[in-house]
Amino acid sequence: MTLSGLRDYIEGEGATVVGFAEVDEALPEEIAHLNRAISIGVERNLNADTLRQLRGLQKKTEKYLRDRGYKFLCIPPDSDRITDTFISKLYKLFSHKVAATCSGLGWIGKNGLLINPKYGPRLSLVTVLTDAPLQPDPPTEQSMCGECSLCVEMCPSGALSGREWSRDDPFPEIIDFSRCASHKGSTKRMSEKPNCGLCINVCPHGRRKPKEEVNAIVVTAEDK
Amino acid sequence: MATEERSKEVMAKLKNAVIEYDEDTAKEWAQIALDEGIDANEAIFNGLVSGMQHVGDLFEKQEYFVPELLMCADALYAGLEILKPHVKKMDLGVKGSVVIGTVEGDVHDIGKNIVKMMFDVAGFTVYDLGRDVPLDKFVQEQLKTDSDLVCLSAMMTTTMVGMKKVIDDIKAKNPNVKIMIGGAPVSRDVADKWGADGYAPDATNALKDAINMISSLKKLKEEAEAKKQK
Numbered sequence: 048m049t050l051s052g053l054r055d056y057i058e059g060e061g062a063t064v065v066g067f068a069e070v071d072e073a074l075p076e077e078i079a080h081l082n083r084a085i086s087i088g089v090e091r092n093l094n095a096d097t098l099r100q101l102r103g104l105q106k107k108t109e110k111y112l113r114d115r116g117y118k119f120l121c122i123p124p125d126s127d128r129i130t131d132t133f134i135s136k137l138y139k140l141f142s143h144k145v146a147a148t149c150s151g152l153g154w155i156g157k158n159g160l161l162i163n164p165k166y167g168p169r170l171s172l173v174t175v176l177t178d179a180p181l182q183p184d185p186p187t188e189q190s191m192c193g194e195c196s197l198c199v200e201m202c203p204s205g206a207l208s209g210r211e212w213s214r215d216d217p218f219p220e221i222i223d224f225s226r227c228a229s230h231k232g233s234t235k236r237m238s239e240k241p242n243c244g245l246c247i248n249v250c251p252h253g254r255r256k257p258k259e260e261v262n263a264i265v266v267t268a269e270d271k
Numbered sequence: 272m273a274t275e276e277r278s279k280e281v282m283a284k285l286k287n288a289v290i291e292y293d294e295d296t297a298k299e300w301a302q303i304a305l306d307e308g309i310d311a312n313e314a315i316f317n318g319l320v321s322g323m324q325h326v327g328d329l330f331e332k333q334e335y336f337v338p339e340l341l342m343c344a345d346a347l348y349a350g351l352e353i354l355k356p357h358v359k360k361m362d363l364g365v366k367g368s369v370v371i372g373t374v375e376g377d378v379h380d381i382g383k384n385i386v387k388m389m390f391d392v393a394g395f396t397v398y399d400l401g402r403d404v405p406l407d408k409f410v411q412e413q414l415k416t417d418s419d420l421v422c423l424s425a426m427m428t429t430t431m432v433g434m435k436k437v438i439d440d441i442k443a444k445n446p447n448v449k450i451m452i453g454g455a456p457v458s459r460d461v462a463d464k465w466g467a468d469g470y471a472p473d474a475t476n477a478l479k480d481a482i483n484m485i486s487s488l489k490k491l492k493e494e495a496e497a498k499k500q501k
Contacts, residue, residue, distance in 0.1 A: 077337045106295075113291060120338045133341040133348075136381050 050179055053111060057087060060107050061100060063170060064088040064163060066150025069183035070176075075140045081120055081176035083183070084146035088163065088170035098124055101173045108175050117179040122146075124173050143172040148214070151184040154191055155212035158198035158246035159222040164191065167253025168246075189213040198246035204230035207246065273307040281309055285318025285350060290325050292342035297350035304354065311357035319347045319354075320392060341381070344388060351392065369420040370412045372400030374433040379426035382453055386422060386471065395420075406433050410440045413448060423467075425454040435465045442466060 057065045068084040087104050091097050101124045112119045123129060126138035144161050147153060152170075153163035160168040190211045199207040206226035210219040231241040273281070281304050288297035297319070304314040326343045329335040335343075369390050373380045380402040390397045398416050400408055413421050421441060425431040434452050441448050451469035452462055462470035 080336055081338065113293070118339060120342070132345045133381065133384060134338065134345055137338055137341065 050115065050181060053085075053108075053179075053181070056111060057085075057104060057108055060104055061089070062087045062104055063090045063166060064152050066147065066152040066184050067181040068146055068149035068151075068186065070141075070146070070149055077137060078120060078140055078176060081118060081178050083177050083179060083181045084141070084149060085175040085177065085181070086143070086146040086150045086152055087173050087175070088147065088152060088161075088166070090166055091169050091171045097171050101171055105173050105175060112175070112177050112179055115179070117177050119175055119177040119179075122174040122176065124171060141174060141176060143174050145217070146174040147172055148217075149183075149186045151187050154187045154189065155217075155221070156190065156198065156250065156252075157192050157196060157207060157209055157211065157221065158202075158250065159207070160247065160250075162190075162192070162250065162252050165253055167250045169253050186214060195251065197249045197251065201245050201249045202227075203243070203245065206230070273309050277307065278309050278313070281307070281314065282318040282321070285314060286322035286325070288350065289319055289322030289343050289346045290329075292339060292346050294346045294349040297346040298353060301350040301353040305357060310359075311354040312359060314354050315351065315358065315392065319350050323347055344385060347392075348388065355391075368396040368398070368416060368418040369422060370398045370400065370409060370416060370418045371422040371424075372404040372409060373402035373424045373426075374409075374430050374437065375403060375405050376433065377425050377427055377430035377454075378402050379454075380424070382426070382471075383422070383424040386424070386451075386453065406437050406440075409437045410444065413441055414444065418448070420449045420451065422451045422453070424452070425456065428456045431456045431461075434467075438465050438467055 054065050054067070064087075066086045068086065069082065070084045071082045074082060085108060087101070087108070089097055089100055089104070105121045105123065109119055109121055120134070120137070122138050122141055122143065124143075126135070129135045129138065144155060147161045147170075148155060153161045156162040156168060158168060161170060161172065162168050163170055190213060192211060196209055199209040204226040206223045208220055208223070210221055212219060212221065227243075228241075231243050281300055284300040285297065285304070287293075288300060300318075301314065304318070305311065323343060326335060326340065330340055371383060371387050371390070373383050383402070387397055387399055396418075398412055398418060400412060409421060409423065412418075421437075423434045423437055425434055431454065434457075438450050438452075441450060449468040450466075451471065452465070452467045453471035457470060459470055461467075
């Protein structure tokens with residue numbers, strides 16, 4: 048059985064985007080033998096279904112690889128909330144966004160999220176690490192945000208620095224996490240759920256609403 | 272009641288589920304085992320544990336690495352959770368209750384959790400104090416539960432020294448308690464010097480030890496059964 052049909056298979060099962068990456072560099076020792084990352088993205092409709100769908104895709108990928116005798120490690124969505132298994136200790140060793148940029152699915156935007164050219168920051172991601180010798184996709188080299196700083200201006204807590212990501216400088220200080228978290232904490236008091244997401248809404252990449260509406264939001268942000 | 276052939280098939284499925292780190296299949300066949308009236312002890316030892324023994328071999332041959340090992344352990348646990356409520360208490364001559372935890376200042380608990388699994392499988396009552404446990408807590412918990420075994424884990428040289436205090440305090444109050452220590456900075460020498468009764472160097476070795484101990488437990492069980500038949 049060959050690997051050539053894997054991408055079509057995952058897409059056929061409902062993935063919005065699929066990318067393969069070679070991640071030899073910077074893999075911690077524990078997972079050094081799993082040097083390919085499969086990054087799977089699903090367009091987020093902001094409902095509980097997205098999680099279920101991602102898990103489903105992951106299970107199918109898992110089975111595909113198992114049937115062909117390859118090893119794998121599935122990094123589940125929301126991996127920081129899973130703490131009750133042995134393997135969950137290793138989840139934090141690999142980030143979904145690293146897998147996505149390395150497989151060319153997009154860049155890290157000024158809002159700190161993966162921005163896909165077509166779907167913007169509106170993808171939910173999962174990663175499957177494997178030792179299957181997949182042909183890697185070309186990685187994303189640099190940010191395409193350019194002059195756009197809508198998310199930086201929009202952020203109610205001033206948590207975004209506006210710095211740009213590139214493959215050579217993969218971890219600039221983009222987000223002040225404590226500010227972002229404290230703001231989310233304050234919205235929690237109103238809606239009982241820590242939520243904000245303005246930096247996602249405002250991103251022009253992959254936006255469905257017409258441009259005037261974006262401008263309207265930006266104007267209100269400036270009024271404050 | 273399942274035929275011998277069917278029972279063999281179920282064991283093989285359980286064993287394979289652990290080897291292939293397939294949690295879903297482990298759960299599915301654990302349930303099938305119960306539904307078809309297969310003895311839960313059998314399913315654990317001849318199915319799940321036998322799979323884990325094979326995993327130990329694969330690890331030694333370097334075919335499996337840490338992630339596979341951990342996923343196999345998760346699969347074993349998934350099956351175990353279903354089977355455990357139906358396990359008959361084994362009489363192995365060991366009275367089983369153990370206090371386990373990672374010492375104050377230390378949050379590394381993979382090794383501790385794997386060792387805990389060993390005791391779970393063996394049918395011990397496990398009082399898991401978790402990680403970053405204040406030193407006094409071990410002493411109090413031991414006295415409260417009257418456990419015969421206390422297991423301490425530390426991953427850092429700075430936190431390791433806390434273990435000596437726990438050993439001294441427990442031994443002073445109750446010299447009969449057995450104490451096992453483990454973790455990367457711990458050595459046989461340290462264990463001897465501090466008066467610990469047992470020692471395991473790291474998570475993977477603890478797992479190997481765990482497998483060995485479970486295997487010998489299995490042997491004990493078989494011997495006990497053989498005696499009964501005579």
